[in-house]
Amino acid sequence: MSDDRLTLTERSVLLVLLAEARELTNAELYAISGLKLDGKYRRNLNDLGLVNSPRINGAFVHELTDRGAVRCVAELGAERPDRSGPAGGALYAVLAGLGRYLADSGHALADLFPPDIAGQVEAAYAHVTKGTGAPVRLAVLRERLDGLPRGEFDRALGLLSRREGVHVRSEADQKTLTEADLDAAIVLGGTPRHLLTIEASR
Template identity: 35%
Template sequence: MQHELTQRERFILLALMVHEPPTDVTNTALKASFGLDVGAGERENLAAAGYLTFLRARSSGQPYLYELTAAGRERAVEELAGSADPKSAINLRVVYALFNAVHRFLQRNHVPAEAVFNADRHDIGGDLDSPVGDAVAKEYGNLAEGPGAWVPLRALRDALPNIDRGELDDTLKLLLRRRVIRLTSEANRRTLSEADKAAALNIGGDDKHWMAIA
């Protein structure tokens, strides 16, 4: 059964579907990219419908992290075939006309929506069983206080001094795309040391300072 959604809730799903990178999308990122503030009611309604999951980034007071579920991605794709209220503003009607054109193209050419909107989620390049991936998992286990705990990227890099930074960064990005790890930023930037800043991994223009294995 399809749940009834408000226009804003439908656009939240669309925003999560097209956001880059596609995982661990924060309130801050949605605001910066789309001008969207996700309210508590919207968050709860979409989660109750099974369309997204959310959690606090690292501790109380930090931004929420959002991720579409498979049902949420399916519902967002369905919106491409939707329509705007005839009384809507002209720009919204034009946007839906564009949505419909994209939907017709996908249908006519038998292109799965995932090939367009979720390409990074299906990246199969690289080897998760590589020596670097194994080293990341091992040192995370040594550093973390428990399963799923956040560890500073600075500490992880310090524990892997013999691994080339570029190779480590590429491995972390691959693990992020495959949802093996989670990354988040330090909310209080004033607490960051120069070493913390230097160890950050830039994802989509945002420096990440903490890592957890999902």
């Protein structure tokens, strides 16, 4: 199949990956959109070079490629796919409107969807804690997000710290801190903080 004959599921996955601007597992993709990328759909998008899906710790992790981002731009002027239903019709009306705005403003589609760094930190925290809400050392999170620039990580922690149920705290027993913990600390209110806790939803 050429990339001008993608199914509605495949097109929708591309758009979700564009909007999220990060890697997504099938579990994350489903939680966000009710979609999964598996079987023939995953193989097709991988074969067309629109999505990379490496297997990490037994699970596929999907990321939009540059070619996939270009394909998303084409959706701005595309006709609504057959059998897409009212939701699909509304989506493609919004996409057409975005296309007009971008054409008039000179902006690029990617400008509208900057990476959600705070979301990446939250996802890493959730992976480590398995949803328990336990404290996690910032050194552990920085290691998991190794490709994330330090400044972006720090800004994301600052944003998260303002949310209800999110706590960025100092380690009470300073003797337990390693060099990695000290190096990974973020300074908030003039105090080095070493731990992130996000309260589990009830």
